[in-house]
Amino acid sequence: MTPTADSPASTDTDRIVTFRTVDVRGQRLSLAGLRAAVPRAQHGTVADAEQKVQDIISAVRSRGFEALRELALTFDGVEQSHPRVPAEALTAALAGLEPAVRAALEESIRRARRFADAQRPADTDVELGEGAVVSQNWVPVARVGLYVPGGLAVYPSSVIMNVVPALAAGVESIALASPPQKDFGGLPHPTILAAACLLGIDEVYAIGGAQAIAAFAYGIPAGTGTRNEPDAGIDAVDVVTGPGNIFVATAKRLVKGVVGIDSEAGTTEIAILADATARPALVAADLISQAEHDPQAASVLITDSDELAAAVRHELDIQAAATKHSARVRQALSGPQSGVVLVEDLAQGIAACDAYAAEHLEIMTADAAAVAGRIRNAGAIFVGDYSPVSLGDYCAGSNHVLPTSGTAAFSSGLNVTTFLRAIQVINYSKGALAEVSGHIVSLSGAEDLPAHGEAVTARFAAGS
Structure with missing residues (x-):
């Protein structure tokens, strides 16, 4: 059977929000079937973005600062001589920061540091026999490029989420x-700028979107500028991280392999798994909190309760009309990427959550902690009424740079290990190698690579 999708608001012109319904009840859908059924952004946008982003990357690679100046004028309406932010602008921004905002940033940094410091894995030494030691050492990358989006909102919190784990690494x-x-x-x-200064980051560039990702991935040779400071280039990095829109996410995907990336953190999304015990006003408030980010943001409710779904729809109309960014919220909630998924029971609801693989997943059910323990695919899981996504956005101590668009099924959110490499170190003595030399010769013969075995036996030949 094909899942049924409809838009109840299409016959009710009084509705503020067109929050569509996908009903998968009574259907035995595979994981692939559920993935196809849950609300998603329309795929044509991705294909369109990829060509545009490829053009931007090519321009930045071939023309460096000249391309960056043109792109800043085109996309941001800004004329630049050089994108490097002067040191005095950073210190001035921190000096002018509102005290309450500074206190909030400092507390967010404190909590993020405690969690990040605890994430660093320990080096490991394993003795497999006398004189046979294999180690795994965690080593930080040399240089990283961190992206903080602009656009419809201001994200000093993203400065913290990017910088703190890099420093901890x-x-x-x-x-x-x-x-x-x-x-x-x-x-x-x-x-x-103030948040960067607070964290001790002095290399800051006024570059947006895909062009920032390209500049970090490939570097920019020194060019001609008009500032009095040295007109230095931008050194290429080893890892690029940070959230952004579909163009930033696409750019990260296209440069992956040239540099490491954290994940394809595109436009934000929230899924809420809720049953009849959930409080409709809270469910609606949390759906709206993510819809506020962007007209393309995704807000999805997964529930086995018709009554809750109806109550949430009612709350969405009330709260969306009252919130500051009402038009943006209504557009996001009414888009194809948002809606309610009606499921048969909690088990199918969990399966739908795993199929959706949300960036942010809230659990608002009876025994929410136990339900959260059954989820396998999510960027971050928020348990119960008092762990909203906005807590994770700012002050939980967790990281809000998370995989989107279903990529949480195979990738993780930003963390300390994003900036670390595990290097294996093999240290065998002559006796330890002799103990396994016969096995190496046998296996090299089986693979028809006899020189592998000869590289071992050469060490025990007469006169060696």
């Missing part, structure tokens, strides 16, 4: 990019 060279803002003299938003 021991990365020594950190560069940060955020879009130039016409209202702030072509620099990133001052709160972004």
Whole structure:
């Protein structure tokens, strides 16, 4: 059977939000079937973005700062001589930061640092026999490029989420990019700059979108500028991280392999698994909180309760009309990427959650902690009424740079290991090698690679 999808609001012109319904009850859908059924953004947008992003990457690679200047003018309405943010602008931004915002950032940093410091894995030594030691050492990458989006909102919290785990990993060279803002003299938003200064980051660039990812991945040779400071280039990085829109996510996918990336963190999404015990007003508030980010943001409710679904729809109409960014919220909630998925029972609801693999997944059910333990695919899981996604966005101590668009099924959110490499070290003595030499010769023969075995027996030949 094919899942049924309809838009109840299409026959009710009084509705504020067109929150569509996908009903999978009574259907034995495979994981692939559920993946096809849950609300998603329309795929044509991705294909369109890929060609545009490829053009941007090519321009930045071939024309460097000249291309960056053109793109800043085209996309941000800003004329640049050089995208590097002067040191005095960073210190001035921190000095001018509102005390309450500074206190909030400092507490967010404190909590994020405690969690990040605890994530660093220990080096391991394993003695497999006398004189036979294999080790795994965790080593930080040398240089990272961190992206902080601009656009419809200001994200100093993303500065924290990018920088803190990189510092905890021991990365020594950190560069940060955020879009130039016409209202702030072509620099990133001052709160972004203040957060960077608070964390000790002094290499900051006013570069937005896919062009920032390209500049980090390939580097920019020194060019001609007009500032008095040395007109240095931008050194290529080893890892690029940070959230962003579909163009940023696409750029990260296209440069993966040239550099490491955290994940394809595109436009935000929330899924809420809720049963009849959930409080409709809270469910609606949390769906709206993510819809507020972007008209393309995804907000999905998964429930086995018709009554709850109806109550949430009612609350969405009330709360969406009252919130500051009402038009943006209504567009996001009414898009194909949002809606309610009606399931037969909790088991099918969990299966639907795993099929959706949400960036943010809230559990609002009876015994929410036990239900959360049964989820396998999610960027982050928020348990119960008092763990909303907005807690994770700012001050939980967790990281809000998370995989989107179903990629949480195979990738993780940003964490300390994003900036670390596991290097294996093999240290065998002559006696330890002799103990396994016969096995090596046998296996090299089986694979028709006899020189492998000869490289071992040569060590025991007469006169060696």
